[in-house]
Amino acid sequence: xxxxxxxxxxxxxxxxxxxxxxxxxSYGATPYLFWYVQSPGxxxxxxxxxxxxxxxxxxxxxxxxxFKRSQSSFNLRKPSVHWxxxxxxxxxxxxxxxxxxxxxxxxxLNVKP
Amino acid sequence: xxxxTQSSRYLVKRTGxxxxxxxxxxxxxxxxxxxxxxxxxxxxxxxxxxxxxxKEKGDIPEGYSVSREKKExxxxxxxxxxxxxxxxxxxxxxxxxVDSGNTIYFGEGSWLTVV
Numbered sequence: 519x520x521x522x523x524x525x526x527x528x529x530x531x532x533x534x535x536x537x538x539x540x541x542x543x544s545y546g547a548t549p550y551l552f553w554y555v556q557s558p559g560x561x562x563x564x565x566x567x568x569x570x571x572x573x574x575x576x577x578x579x580x581x582x583x584x585f586k587r588s589q590s591s592f593n594l595r596k597p598s599v600h601w602x603x604x605x606x607x608x609x610x611x612x613x614x615x616x617x618x619x620x621x622x623x624x625x626x627l628n629v630k631p
Numbered sequence: 632x633x634x635x636t637q638s639s640r641y642l643v644k645r646t647g648x649x650x651x652x653x654x655x656x657x658x659x660x661x662x663x664x665x666x667x668x669x670x671x672x673x674x675x676x677x678x679x680x681x682x683x684x685x686k687e688k689g690d691i692p693e694g695y696s697v698s699r700e701k702k703e704x705x706x707x708x709x710x711x712x713x714x715x716x717x718x719x720x721x722x723x724x725x726x727x728x729v730d731s732g733n734t735i736y737f738g739e740g741s742w743l744t745v746v
Contacts (some may be wrong), residue, residue: 525670552734561635561721561737562674608673610735616662616725619691621734623673628654 520545522609524622531599532630539594539625541609551592552610552619553583562608568592579603604629634658635738637722642745650709652741654722661727663705664735665689665697668719677720680705681727712745719743 523542531537537616543549548568554562566577573585592609606626612619638653656663662681666674666689676689678697686697694716698706705724709716722738 524673555685561739561742562723563698563737564734567734610674612735615681615728616733616735617679617687618676619664621666621674623671 520526520611520620522611522620522622524609524625525605526625527623528628529624530628530630533601534598537594537596537599537603537627539607539609539627541592541594541622543592543609543611543620545597545611545620547591547613549611550614550616551583551585552612553577553592553604554608554610555579555583556606556608556624558605565594565607599627599629601629601631635722635726635736637720637725637738639741639742640739641742641744643746644712646713646745648709648712648745650712650743650745651708652720652722652743653736654705654707654724655703656705656724656736657703658724658726658736660724660736661694661702662725664723664725665695665705665707666721666723667691668721668740674721677707680740682734709743714745715745717743717745 534624552567568585574627609622635656664679665677680686680699696708720741726737
């Protein structure tokens with residue numbers, strides 16, 4: 519079965535600290551992977567995506583993610599968190615034709631001053 | 632910039648009413664989607680459409696139907712709204728197929744409360 523697991527429902531980090539949000543997927547074909555961010559009451563904004571090639575991908579707002587096929591993971595990282603990063607983050611996996619994407623349940627990030 | 636517009640941000644409807652949620656995209660995308668978002672459950676796909684008049688059920692289609700008469704417009708219909716359909720509804724669109732520049736674009740969401 520296809521699925522995405524984000525094991526951390528809530529994470530709190532101090533401003534300036536590093537961040538890693540976990541994402542594990544189960545997918546029967548070549549995965550196309552995404553991280554999205556959602557601010558309260560808003561739609562989802564793309565942070566970064568992995569289709570092929572270099573397994574470390576850079577995104578907007580200083581985020582990066584690493585695709586590890588052997589671990590079926592696509593973890594999101596940021597070296598130094600800013601208060602404006604407080605939001606909910608979603609990992610997603612989908613097929614080459616871009617239909618039927620599977621989303622994780624999300625991780626809510628709180629940032630302490 | 633790609634724009635996905637959901638016509639209603641906030642709606643309050645009564646149980647049993649027929650509800651229409653409208654979505655328009657301006658980038659000539661083939662694919663359009665309706666997701667439902669609930670706390671702790673993430674986004675769940677209700678229906679998607681890969682072309683005009685074409686649709687496929689997602690994971691939770693029960694109680695919903697869709698219409699795509701024009702490429703840019705994808706409507707979600709609740710034939711008889713129930714309280715368990717109170718939720719945030721997200722429309723999205725994407726090109727068909729993998730290309731380095733492709734992704735899924737989301738609207739800002741429609742908050743539906745059924746009383």
